[in-house]
Amino acid sequence: MNEEQILETWEKNPELLLPPDYFRQILSLNFHPATDGQLTDRLIPFISSRFDQFIPILDAAPFLYPAKCSTPEDLLKTVNLGVLRNLSILSWFQEGKFTQLNDPINFDYWKKEAYVSASISQSLAKMLALENTADAFTLVFLKDIYLLPLSRSFPKLFEALVKLDIHQRVKPAEQEKILGAYPGDLSAWILQRWGFPESFTLPLRKNTSEKDEMILEKIILFSRYIAEYVLNSESHFHYCDIENLFQLLFNLDARQFQELLIEVIRFLPKQAVYAGFPEFADLTILEVLKDHLDFFDKKLLSYHDLMNEAFKAQRKMFHQSKEIHQLKMQIERHYIRDITTGLYNHTYFQEFLGQKIGEACRYEYPITLILFDLDNFRTFNRENGYNIGNELLKQISELIKKNIRQSDIFARFGGDEFAVVLPYTGLPQSKMVAEKIKKLITDFEFRDPQQNELYKITVSMAYASILPDKSYLQDEKLVNLVLKALKRSQKSGGNALIEASA
Template identity: 25%
Template sequence: MPILVTKDLKLPSPPAIALRILEAVKKNDASFSDLARIIEVDPALTAKILKVANSSFYSMASQVNTIEKALSVLGLNVTKNIALSFVIAKELVVPVDGGFDFNSFWKRAVTSAVSAELLAARLSYRNDDLFVSALLQDIGVLILYLCRSDEYRQVLDEKRVSGRPILDIEQRIFGFDHQEVGAELLLEWGLPTTFADTIRHHHDSEGCPEKLRMQVDLLHWSSMLTSIYFGSRSVEMGLQLKAEICPRFKIKEEAIDLLIDMVAEKSVEILSFFEIDSGDMKPFSLLLQDANEELRRINLSYEQLVMQAKQARKKAEELATELLEANVKLREMAFRDGLTGLYNYRYFQELMDREVSRSKRHHLGLSLMLFDIDHFKDVNDTYGHPAGDQVLRNLAELVQSTMRISDIVVRYGGEEFAVILPSTDLPGCKVFATRLRRRVEEMETVVSGMSIRVTISIGVTGYDTAQNSLEKAVMIKTADSALYAAKNRGRNRVEVELLPA
């Protein structure tokens, strides 16, 4: 799976200073001064690390005023991880584009990291990598959005409306999920494999190696703690957290209540070091008090509250469904050709990416046809452009009535069309192309009493599962070459060209 992830997505390169930090700590003879020199090159990073070292999060007995002292007091690993946290977060902060709230993402990520550290301390568990692991546990979501924004908006819309697990939706649309993407990114960036292994299983502790079980559980609980402050089921999350932790570790529920409040207090402080606005983040106990005061002020009965909640929920579900339908229509409009109603060139490129990926992943055949109308300029010159438009519309209908449900036809541009045939070998595609050519030859378009007949030239290529490689650009180029061969050899014919070995 990791190989497929890297082929399907262009993963961002690691920040240069992160690489230097990682390379320094990998050396057996690495000293505090070596790492300090790398960090001190960046004054802003240095200031942030010193702020964290002197914060209530670590409660140092004396002032930490140099990176070397931070290294000696906190340790090499902790300081390295604090530095990496700041560097990676800074690198992947992107301006809000209306489809994804990057500020909210990082606010939740930092809160998860703080939650994991506080939980670990309460459970007497020590792991220097925990803060970074929790911070980056959902980094795959960010990468998927940055690399495939249109499709990931679809994931988010479906999640909001259906409530289905986001991993299931990602698997259906991409063939992999954000856990795998996050793990692969950290491996690409050269972080220790324990980071990747932990993140790869943070939604599935049952499938993780036993040695990582506690780390994965802590990430799971940190996510629940974060949902108390940023989710819509705060009370439910708090009860579930207590149910999972208290019996297992013999901890009283009151201790968890105190921990939940402490998460807010510490998160506000750490968020300020990341230069992220914490908003009106208050301890959960205060939020409950405020909510109770508001209920008393409004003086609503229990029955009224239930009725209002039901009505609000129904209205929200209706609005969410309408929004999802509207988004689907907008996507359709963006991907449709206005004249023929077929998918357009933009959709063709995205679909080819998906089908090429699917064919390689599942070892399935894939064929591609490119064809255009012979001497179409003569049709426009002789009968006029409205007549030419009618020919294009009729041809589009004919192709759709000829092909299988699984095949996709697009208007590639002008009088040129493309047909993608999933799970189809080259001989099968040639049979279809020949049948289509004959049907077009028999097609008649009547405009203002005038009969118009056209022919098409078709170029065909296909991927055989026995071949070693399949690349979208090569496949399109090969089909295009076959099309030109058909035109050069007299038109109204089918030419087949094999993909290069």
């Protein structure tokens, strides 16, 4: 494969990646100032529809966008057209209309990498006193635009690029070995088709010779490393690696690199939400500089900044704690809870009982197991339907759950059989608890929600209270003991409570 073959394929599919009309109109204004003034008027509806989105993005970084705008007309007149171009890029990529469900590229990550690297590069261009910092944003954001059509038209080539390790992936020369073409040349070709002049795309191309283009080329290279460092918590690049590269490329010192990062991370979270990247809202300086905390000694952060960082970290920990709790609840629902009743399932009951019997053996305390079965439940199900039967099981479960200790375990043992484990409980307390559960159920009146009929429920019950020895750790000895007593209770006609004896 070579550049000619790739470009020939893309030529045959001109709609592979076309920008919206508003973007092409802005490019026309940007690079062809003599354009008819009517074009400016046609942009007003586009700016008006996104004005509430654009203004917070500009306000978040006043050092980059000092102009204040109160109307869409002000924005078009006072803001650098390069800035408007970048706002339209963010708007276009936020829409994501050119992506397809079966695209092999991870578009969300690609977009995040483009945004973070472009934002840092624009601030870096300002630090380097480049004339138009907005150009740095555009070039860096679109530096890998070739990946979008490549993933669709040459999936095997794209797959080979994805398999590169990170140290190879950030180096265009390594990608060129796979593509047979310099990646920046492919992106430059796309940008020129959109309406960017050739001179604008020179920093993307191989072997740029002009001084200004060389600086932008270095910024583009640096952006690959810094984005990987910021976005990937398990990055193979460390702070000192990025700092050394910064000093080597731009002849600036370590303090200036820290100032660059802190400046960006101050405005990025505020700007990101409106730019379509809400996941960066809680990004903190501490998180980015996690392995280089001596920046505190250099007094780059004010007390106010430190407090903001602390509050951000606290807010993030709260959200993460909430997510962990929700995940834990989901795991419980799927793996240790019965779907119908919400009680612990049979598997968890067996594990818990075995654990508690072991503890009772070791520390010599009593333990009680109660089993009960709803009398004539199969007949009830047949006559009323399984939905009504399930509702009965739910209501019985809630009734008992409210009337036992938190240290006790209430589980669904089988279809209409339930189990209660009472640690630290022997006679006569166990008999009192069993009688209480029986009375709760026999006094309970179940109302059929469909027929509005009342039903009285009875149960067959059995229990055993033991001071276990090691023999109870094998062959479900306690469970089998209580099950035998439960069968006697059922055979007696139901509505009975029997104490099991060894």
